Amino acid sequence: MGNKDIALMAHLMRRAGFGASYDELEARAAKGYEATVEELVDPDANGVPEYDELTLARYFPDMEVPSAPAMGTANFMYHLYTTPRPLVEKMTLFWHMVFATGNSKVDNPPEMLQQIQMFRDHGMGNYKELLVRLSKDPSMIFWLDNNENHKQAPNENWGRELLELFSMGQGNYTEDDVKMAARAFTGWTILPKIPRTPYQRHHWKFIYKAEDHDHSEKTFLGHTGRFNGEDIIDIVVEQPATANFMARHLYNFFVADEVQVPSWLDVPPKDPEAVEAIAKVFVESEFDIKTTLRFILNSDFFKDESVWFAKVKNPAEVVAGTIRLVGDFQEPRPGVLPMGLEGTYQGQDLINPPSVEGWHTGREWIDTGSLVRRVNFVADSFSNADMPGIKSIINRLGASETLSPEEVVDGCLELLGAVQINDETREQLLTHVRASGDLSRGSTEEETQAFGKRVTEVLQLIAATREYQFG
Amino acid sequence: MPVTQIATGRAFSYRDNIGQIGTSATSLRHPVGLARGANDVLYVANWGTESQGGARITKCVMGTQEWLADIGRPGSGDGEFLWPGGLTTDLDENLYLTDQAGSKVVIFDKEGGFIGKWGEEGSGPGQMMRPSGIVFDSEENLLISDTRNHRIQKFTKDGQFLDAFGSRGDGPGEFDLPWGLAVDGDGNIYVADWGNSRVQKLSVSGLHLQSFGEAGQDQVELNHPSDVSVDKDGDVFVADWANNRVVIYQSDGTFLVNLVGDATNLSKWAQAKVAANPDLAKARARADLEPEWRLWHPQAILVDDEYNIIIAEAQHMRVQIYQKDPDYFEAQFTL
Numbered sequence: 001m002g003n004k005d006i007a008l009m010a011h012l013m014r015r016a017g018f019g020a021s022y023d024e025l026e027a028r029a030a031k032g033y034e035a036t037v038e039e040l041v042d043p044d045a046n047g048v049p050e051y052d053e054l055t056l057a058r059y060f061p062d063m064e065v066p067s068a069p070a071m072g073t074a075n076f077m078y079h080l081y082t083t084p085r086p087l088v089e090k091m092t093l094f095w096h097m098v099f100a101t102g103n104s105k106v107d108n109p110p111e112m113l114q115q116i117q118m119f120r121d122h123g124m125g126n127y128k129e130l131l132v133r134l135s136k137d138p139s140m141i142f143w144l145d146n147n148e149n150h151k152q153a154p155n156e157n158w159g160r161e162l163l164e165l166f167s168m169g170q171g172n173y174t175e176d177d178v179k180m181a182a183r184a185f186t187g188w189t190i191l192p193k194i195p196r197t198p199y200q201r202h203h204w205k206f207i208y209k210a211e212d213h214d215h216s217e218k219t220f221l222g223h224t225g226r227f228n229g230e231d232i233i234d235i236v237v238e239q240p241a242t243a244n245f246m247a248r249h250l251y252n253f254f255v256a257d258e259v260q261v262p263s264w265l266d267v268p269p270k271d272p273e274a275v276e277a278i279a280k281v282f283v284e285s286e287f288d289i290k291t292t293l294r295f296i297l298n299s300d301f302f303k304d305e306s307v308w309f310a311k312v313k314n315p316a317e318v319v320a321g322t323i324r325l326v327g328d329f330q331e332p333r334p335g336v337l338p339m340g341l342e343g344t345y346q347g348q349d350l351i352n353p354p355s356v357e358g359w360h361t362g363r364e365w366i367d368t369g370s371l372v373r374r375v376n377f378v379a380d381s382f383s384n385a386d387m388p389g390i391k392s393i394i395n396r397l398g399a400s401e402t403l404s405p406e407e408v409v410d411g412c413l414e415l416l417g418a419v420q421i422n423d424e425t426r427e428q429l430l431t432h433v434r435a436s437g438d439l440s441r442g443s444t445e446e447e448t449q450a451f452g453k454r455v456t457e458v459l460q461l462i463a464a465t466r467e468y469q470f471g
Numbered sequence: 472m473p474v475t476q477i478a479t480g481r482a483f484s485y486r487d488n489i490g491q492i493g494t495s496a497t498s499l500r501h502p503v504g505l506a507r508g509a510n511d512v513l514y515v516a517n518w519g520t521e522s523q524g525g526a527r528i529t530k531c532v533m534g535t536q537e538w539l540a541d542i543g544r545p546g547s548g549d550g551e552f553l554w555p556g557g558l559t560t561d562l563d564e565n566l567y568l569t570d571q572a573g574s575k576v577v578i579f580d581k582e583g584g585f586i587g588k589w590g591e592e593g594s595g596p597g598q599m600m601r602p603s604g605i606v607f608d609s610e611e612n613l614l615i616s617d618t619r620n621h622r623i624q625k626f627t628k629d630g631q632f633l634d635a636f637g638s639r640g641d642g643p644g645e646f647d648l649p650w651g652l653a654v655d656g657d658g659n660i661y662v663a664d665w666g667n668s669r670v671q672k673l674s675v676s677g678l679h680l681q682s683f684g685e686a687g688q689d690q691v692e693l694n695h696p697s698d699v700s701v702d703k704d705g706d707v708f709v710a711d712w713a714n715n716r717v718v719i720y721q722s723d724g725t726f727l728v729n730l731v732g733d734a735t736n737l738s739k740w741a742q743a744k745v746a747a748n749p750d751l752a753k754a755r756a757r758a759d760l761e762p763e764w765r766l767w768h769p770q771a772i773l774v775d776d777e778y779n780i781i782i783a784e785a786q787h788m789r790v791q792i793y794q795k796d797p798d799y800f801e802a803q804f805t806l
Contacts, residue, residue, distance in 0.1 A: 058665075058697075059554070059571075060521075061501040061768070062501060062518065062521055065786050066522075067520070068520065068522040068523060071520065071522050192754070192758045192759075193754070193758060194755070194758045194759075194762060194763055195751050195754045195755055195758070196492075197491070197745075197751065198491035198740070198744045198745060199490070199491060199763055199787050199788050200492060200786055200787050200788055202762045203762075331619070333572070334521060334553050334554065336521060337521045337522050
């Protein structure tokens, strides 16, 4: 064990997906790094099946069109841990975290899921087109009050956040630009909504009301014209600030934790050259997200060992990664609600970020409460020796008749995805295992069970380490 | 679209709907199974929700919409179930419900008393994986869609295994996640072959006789059908689940009409809710309600001996009821 190709593949799958079992890592490593990147980036061209929405609808009607917010959360989380296209889902999560829209105000989980589906369908396409879709997304319109943005009474909320959080970042535009952007999006609204009772919620619909649009001339970022919303987006994406801002977001999400977004105005990027390189590809590809992702994942700065485990896993990654690792939910079964809520309890209530700024990431995911919660969740999951993924780890270790404590600890770390820990942590794990001596797989059912139990104990201890919180 | 669909010698007219969203009493929650009782009684199996409960069988009177009882509750104990798959009644009007989560059949009497349960998870003969459709054959044995084993199994009503037919595939007599079932007057078996987007007609012994529909969205095609019913004239009614409509065929497979949903009126249960909330009534007056009229995942369909076509909409928390006129002719008149 200790194969470098596997370790690199594990890094790729943690970042471009939600981790992978050791079997999957071996298969992907055999296929090759670049080929795996290609499959992740372009699943259509590589024969990866689409997400099976019909099975979800058949077995989870209450999750397909959820009335309770928690079932909407469960829906998104279910996609994360059951998708055959991990990078598509990872980018869906990325856009949800950048274009943060919250059910706390939207108050319509199915509509929130429509927005998530839009990210799923178009989140690896073209950024400019994505911004247009976002501008017409009913949840976003309601969330940022563009339905209250009228020709005679403009509302600047959407125009402001479009510039501040969704494209250019603070410090790159003026208050007048915000006002002009808002005026350009007047008339972009939603049709009157069908009430949720007596039968069921129905999806909201975008409508452009020409009679409520401000058709007058506007000056925006140095350009003058009778701009409508699409014109504003055309101008915004051509700004160097936009490419830099989105490049830093992508670096922060895929490569290494940055400071929180509000500090980006004052604190330079951790790796300015990498961010610059990402921005360059983003612009040269005319804002093609797939091309930009392909560049990032194949880059030296992404593959460099210094950025392995340089990110604190967000709760969605913890939950989805654990479920995928242990191999749960390979067949539909009741119990999706607690999986969604688990992310909530760990601090990431999917479809309901705390504000338009999204979640604070990195080390801010961790506090005493959330740490205990995430450790307990993972440790509980690892304790179940009947789960296919755990069974596989036990069987692999059991290939040897007897294992020293070192072989057990190092084997478990490897089989959990080439997890790296420092010497002190390793010594603590070894101390625990040494207390009971070498592990023998035995020959009777009782001995085999005892072997499995000792292995799961080590897995649980690893889950509780500081290092395991990083991905 | 007109609320009456005309086909050769037949008319299918929208009549009414029953339901509203809720988890008990005068409400339905993701209705997925239907059965008829005497005295105009209708039984509706509700999936419920994992977050709020509501899995139960609603017993009501079809014409008056009088709610009579909630039968069963969510869980895995006696009289409990989690993922109801299909519902049928025996000659004594005892209710037989498949519980997909528990891979079992749960039995109640018509007053809601728990009678028993049987079933075992697995893939061996007589074992089941996520059983869904359930119907009695002419000898009062039960046919069950053993969905995730991709086969149909036959049991006595007390759970003794008798026979099984079919396996995974897309050839004649093969299935992909079969769902609803029906039996016609001659004892032939109809299977909503969900994953293959077709309905298969089988002989009493399970031999393939005929297929209805092909995968697609044209009016004669099917997209993951969830249930099928056959009326006493032999017309075949298919719940075209993912196309959000019902497709009606003649017994020889000739397409007749589609029903897409016409619930422009509120059910009695829904009327009470809207009447109690003027703001709700105003909001409804402002909105285009057409999406609400239409069928949304019609999951179960049942045509009874009085030609009532009862359609349970999994995502609209109601049943829509149509009536077939089997002797329709176009009158010569001037309006």
